[in-house]
Amino acid sequence: MKAAVLKEFGSPLSVERVPDPVMGTGEVVVDVVAAPVLPYAAEVFSGERRYPLTLPVTPGAGAIGVVRACGPDATRLAPGDWVLCDPMIRARDGAPAPDVTLQGLSAGGEGGLLLQRHYGHGSFAERLLIPTENAVPLGGPIDPADAGRWLGLTLCLVPYGGFLAGGLRPGETVLVSGATGNFGGAAVAVALAMGAARVVAPGRNEQALAGLRRRFGDRVATVRLTGDEDADRTRMIAQGPIDLVLDILPPAAGPAPVRAAAMAVREGGRVVLMGGVGMLDGAELALPYRWLMRGNVTVRGQWMYPREAPPRLVALARSGLLDLTHFDVTEFPLDDARAAVAHAAGKPAPFHLTAIRPHP
Template identity: 55%
Template sequence: MTEFGSPLTVHEVPDPEPGGGEVLVQVLATCVLPYTAEVFSGARHYPLEPPVVPGVGGVGRIVRIGPDATKLRVGDLVWCDATVRARDDALTPDIAMQGWSSRGEGGAQLARYLHDGSFAELMRVPTENVYPLPAEADPVQWAALSIYAVPYGGLLAGALAAGETVLISGATGNFGSSAVAVALAMGAGHVVTPGRNRAVLDLLATRFGARVTPVELTGDEATDRSAMTAAAPTPIDLVLDLLPPHAPASAARAAAMTVREQGRVILMGGIGMLGGPDLPLPYPWLMRNSITLRGQWLAPRTANPVLIRLASSHLLDLALDRPTLFPLPQVNEAITHAATHPTPYTRTILTPTRPESTEWHTTAANSDKSPR
């Protein structure tokens, strides 16, 4: 990306050189998020600094590792998490999403160092952000972990327990519908899925059966709150909000206030991020009902291996996703496709290196050989 508002260009750049504590990965597949066009146009005001190779994580094979890696090997199939944390503050580390976004000046400094993301044949990744995948994993299907990891982080923050009832605010969106699948994989007893898109609500009910109850919203806050509460077979233990920036704050409030006494509300959406009204919640309601209200950005590092296990065991069935593949030269077509196909479980996948055409050197772990 040379500047905001311009199409991406595809050309040769020098291969990234990994330093200590870093791994060089050849990217096989990476997910193009539905709102990517909004980021690259500048509409979302993300703190990317062009020129930059964008892209949020992905699946690839290790080309080179550093001396501090004790279990990773050249040729390993791996998932690369884009959430990078500074190593010099364990309590409140600065955070950046490699090739995508950052938080605060410390995060911006981190993003300047780990500048480039996964829309490339080769990517330099911190060692701790690389996670082995099953040898039989399909890189195209598993690239969707970049979407599933977000709601998984929210459900972990809300301490979702097996058998509990959870409401996903924004369930008809790409992240929200993924949250439904993850919540059920984690053992949720029931999931309430509010939204305005009747077709998507029917899709969720058909795909997941009796453990999901859709609620078609009207836009009237009081009516919608009553309908969501009535749809739950037991009191709602946890509300996870994933509404996008353009959604009204009233919709987020209506969903949040369905939670039971001593329940938990996790905020992961975009309400107010583009200058709209903020989310007002009544102080007396929060206090007298002992509500836990928490914001959560992304997922902790420890979430990744457990999410991989959920997918490996097919509790989270990645095979249900519908991917459409684009080679790297068609990256701008992929961005358009992602924007026009934001429906649940529809994935736009960029394949910088096609998995079936990749040949690997499997020499010593610290080899400086590159894939052919």
């Protein structure tokens, strides 16, 4: 089969013939119809992000595809089924905290690197090997032309995991720190789909803020950030009371806007940290002990999402509560994988998806 291969960090992707995946018991082979290209994929492939990734590798985290073959342990899944390929692969031992790898992207520690020996290759390929439980049925056939939009699920899964961790309840007010980014825009849509009464969306990009208002109307309150931490926090608090803060800012943002958003939460509120502050040797986030204790504030970190999240998110989309037509998709053939990565880097705004379609 044909696949894009990263041989060394900093080298360009090369599209070449590689061996077909060999399926074993407990596994599924999927014909990839559309694979997402992350806005920061170029930073991963250059080595800037320092993600643990065993090279050479076929990158690509997640896909929409059609089951080609499945093992004898699959009793409901069948060849021809449309599926979401969940890239978060968990070891089948080590419960309640199994080792994890993000297929084609990164690893969660030494155990995740061990998983990469078998499940390292990702979705920038004609076919993909995944564990049976990572093939999430889409609930029926879809129009192949719409496969790119269904990739919106791969973006939405991350903030969905954050909102599940934060215990988001219908009728609450949510603040999304990083709302004008690719994952942040998805977070706004997911919060509203889960029943949030209102989403506070801070950011510096006025065009992106205006776009959120146009899409979602009065249920979204935008706050233009100035860089003055105290003033920005005061303006966010004025939109409250805020029940839950989700931070999903990238590493380059630094701790100040994260802290301003976190400390806008009401007394007894919750803060979920999913972004990248401090990851690339930047300053770490500091929150006042007295404020946390006296305010009865809950702060927790969340990496990705629990196992039950993908089928639940598919159900939200199938119900119409999560509207995937918000996503605009630019597609590239597999032979143009380099161009797809460059395009994605220039489109970090909300609701822009870049996709690779391996099959013409």
